[in-house]
Amino acid sequence: MSFKLYGRNSGSPLRCHWTMHELGLPYEMIALDMQAKEHKGPAYLAINPTGQVPTLDHDGFILAESLAIDNYLIEYANSDLAGANVQERAKVWQWSLWTILNAQPELLSLAMPKWTGVPLTPENDAAVRAKLDKHLQILEARLGASAYLAGDRFTVADINAATAIGYASYSGFDLTPYPAVTKWLETITSRPAYLAAKA
Ligand SMILES: N[C@@H](CCC(=O)N[C@@H](CS)C(=O)NCC(=O)O)C(=O)O
Numbered sequence: 001m002s003f004k005l006y007g008r009n010s011g012s013p014l015r016c017h018w019t020m021h022e023l024g025l026p027y028e029m030i031a032l033d034m035q036a037k038e039h040k041g042p043a044y045l046a047i048n049p050t051g052q053v054p055t056l057d058h059d060g061f062i063l064a065e066s067l068a069i070d071n072y073l074i075e076y077a078n079s080d081l082a083g084a085n086v087q088e089r090a091k092v093w094q095w096s097l098w099t100i101l102n103a104q105p106e107l108l109s110l111a112m113p114k115w116t117g118v119p120l121t122p123e124n125d126a127a128v129r130a131k132l133d134k135h136l137q138i139l140e141a142r143l144g145a146s147a148y149l150a151g152d153r154f155t156v157a158d159i160n161a162a163t164a165i166g167y168a169s170y171s172g173f174d175l176t177p178y179p180a181v182t183k184w185l186e187t188i189t190s191r192p193a194y195l196a197a198k199a
Pocket of ligand 1: 010011012013039051052053054065066070185
């Protein structure tokens with residue numbers, strides 16, 4: 001039994017590195033040289049035609065998409081990290097999808113000028129920040145009422161959402177106006193599995 005995970009321990013692949021460590025599954029990281037466009041070369045495109053990371057190779061079973069990979073690993077490990085019952089699993093999906101479909105794209109829009117060299121117009125910048133504020137207020141209310149996103153214990157919803165909200169520091173979006181979100185991020189990124197994934 002061997003796991004290979006393509007992609008370094010940042011961005012979307014970090015989600016899967018973190019989950020691997022939470023589950024205690026040994027694996028090998030294949031750190032593609034993204035500067036050299038190794039992820040767009042024929043060898044990698046043969047296993048993942050999207051040319052994106054992460055990709056999981058489990059003894060020849062190939063899987064893309066960080067959420068799908070995490071779900072596969074959790075089921076493989078027979079873990080309750082994705083929810084211990086049908087309602088907790090539903091809440092895990094709700095918060096994972098909501099954060100990744102709403103806050104993550106806006107944070108990536110703010111980061112875009114770093115990659116393209118083209119700044120956002122002041123109007124666009126203000127519009128993105130206004131949308132983010134709306135999303136962060138929803139997260140703030142949730143995490144003010146509940147220690148973790150899916151309820152009172154840590155689940156993969158926290159991994160999925162924290163790796164999305166984690167783009168804030170890179171994107172120059174200040175999280176200090178959202179103290180419950182900030183405290184939650186500090187708490188879960190002090191977990192041994194996160195620290196091991198980032199090491
Ligand atoms: N929906 C995908 C997104 C993957 C993704 O955007 N990966 C980025 C790195 S964080 C990537 O491979 N970027 C290179 C590219 O798109 O060419 C997932 O969650 O796995």
